[in-house]
Amino acid sequence: MADVARLAGVSAQTVSRVSTGHPGVVPATREQVLTAMRQLGYRPNGAARALKYGEFRTIGVVLFTLATTGNSRTLEAIATYAAEAGYVITLIPVTSPTQDRVDGAFTRLGELAVDAVIVIMEVHLLDTATVVLPPGVHVVIVDSDAGERYCVVDTDQAHGARQAIHHLLDLGHRTVWHVAGPPESFAAERRALAWRGALREAGRRVPPLRRGDWSAEAGYRAGLELVEEPDCTAVFVANDQMALGVLRAFHQRGRSVPRDVSVVGFDDIAEAGSFIPPLTTVRQDFAEVGRRCVEAALRQVRTGATETGTTLVPTRLVLRDSTAPPRQQR
């Protein structure tokens, strides 16, 4: 900056004023400074600015994996909305979901240059007292039940699951089977709970639960088991990947979807419309989740207050070709 000032024949302060777009610099002077900047390839030092301002204009995102559609699409939305607000995203990957790794990530977080943190991961691991969030860092959590302690943004899992169940019951199915996600996932638990609740409310039998780890392969295995259940005419699968596996299992064993069995997924990933058959599924609005996360984070940064409470983003049932009335109505 000093070099630019010297070359332009002004003081460093004037250079600063130009580079921050401050008013009150006469056009001729501004032009001189800009020329000098270009000539010397000057770029302001982010660290010095952050030091001066006392804020980093950065949001940290703690996540365990980007392999799931939901996580990466949420991250993308977060990055986009943060950028609009002039903020930048710093990634804090947690390589494995073990307690020390999570602790480690949060310890590192303490040294990181972030104003707020958005946590996208199974949050059971946050429960233990060993995790100490650094003071002065605001937190927003995606998909958690820690709403009393933190600011939480989540998809309305329960409503989504109910939409799926009611759609299938309305078609005339007597009950709905469920392939759930892993028990350590809040989203999976919520969907399973809503599935059970919806069936009970409708006075239907609640069939035994199958579980998978979200992967298509796990869905395939669950599907092979469901093929053996003669009265299984409708399945609600906790995500689209597993639904893909379920479809394959049924196809392989000669059960036609939707003629013999109806299948509903969850997420509405980009490929869901190209499954065989195109999958009826519950659409999650990841972009909206990301937007609300950023909003909540920045609101906390601005006010300095810590918010708690849960925000739910609505879901929408997308009807395609994997659901139909059961074969023999009664």
Next chain:
Amino acid sequence: MADVARLAGVSAQTVSRVSTGHPGVVPATREQVLTAMRQLGYRPNGAARALKYGEFRTIGVVLFTLATTGNSRTLEAIATYAAEAGYVITLIPVTSPTQDRVDGAFTRLGELAVDAVIVIMEVHLLDTATVVLPPGVHVVIVDSDAGERYCVVDTDQAHGARQAIHHLLDLGHRTVWHVAGPPESFAAERRALAWRGALREAGRRVPPLRRGDWSAEAGYRAGLELVEEPDCTAVFVANDQMALGVLRAFHQRGRSVPRDVSVVGFDDIAEAGSFIPPLTTVRQDFAEVGRRCVEAALRQVRTGATETGTTLVPTRLVLRDSTAPPRQQR
């Protein structure tokens, strides 16, 4: 830091020594300082450190979208390897692939606190002279032909495509049709070029090219066209998503895969093994691409030198059930 020093009854410098793990602090003193730190909830200020050290220990990643499997998995690998090296990732999203947006991202980049940048996007847009990379920022580009000017890391697209073609020819197919990605994608161009080259070398007819935008829907449309080609017995599709669409088109029109037509994809996304039928595809090693990007970026940061040249990461053909010999051998 001053408060901690006061509480511990030492100088600020001693606090600094403790917090950086410097040797030469007697255990008793160290313990006092640590206690004071905990008591006051002290955390070092990243901006001040960066200012002092003259480096940010941060790598910026410029990308256009996280919606593609490749991008998000590459990003994840980059974040993981960077974390191992004590570096952190900052995301610089480019909301749309128009020239101004790209320019804008690179302008912002100039003000960002990063030591190096990894660019993951269609790089045709980098060609125009309007994009000026800030001096002193080292660059690594994924998937580009700008190897003479920049440091480029890429999957060995050509080898992957050849593996696919040779596999199909070896099975006895007379030629191989191709559903390519969009022309603005280097990866798509490379795969298409290698496809054409491999057929020519083998003395086979080169059928007309179909193009899609990487989406399953585009693959479906291309598939419907290929159904009409009576001598189409083998298709090489430029990515797995489009392959999914091609499979659906064939299935819908009663063409059995692999009995009537063989299909090979590219990427080996997690779901490929659960397609109907499970997809034979070319596996890209995104983790390795990410690792090499980080390595190259950090090497440039350390040495201060700008590297050029292209590094190719090998591919592997994963055989599943979507390929078989053509129906009537001759």
Next chain:
DNA sequence: GCCGGCAATGTTTACGTAAACATGGGTGCC
């Protein structure tokens, strides 16, 4: 017993920036 040396800790300074305050010259108003 005195001095050299070394280990532990303290003091000074600089990193690059922008807010706060200071200065000077011109302009409008009475």
Next chain:
DNA sequence: GGCACCCATGTTTACGTAAACATTGCCGGC
């Protein structure tokens, strides 16, 4: 015509940290 005011610009200072240098005190060797 003189005074007050304001606009453009310059000067000083502080943000939090760690390197470089300074100081203190202790120990061992002669």
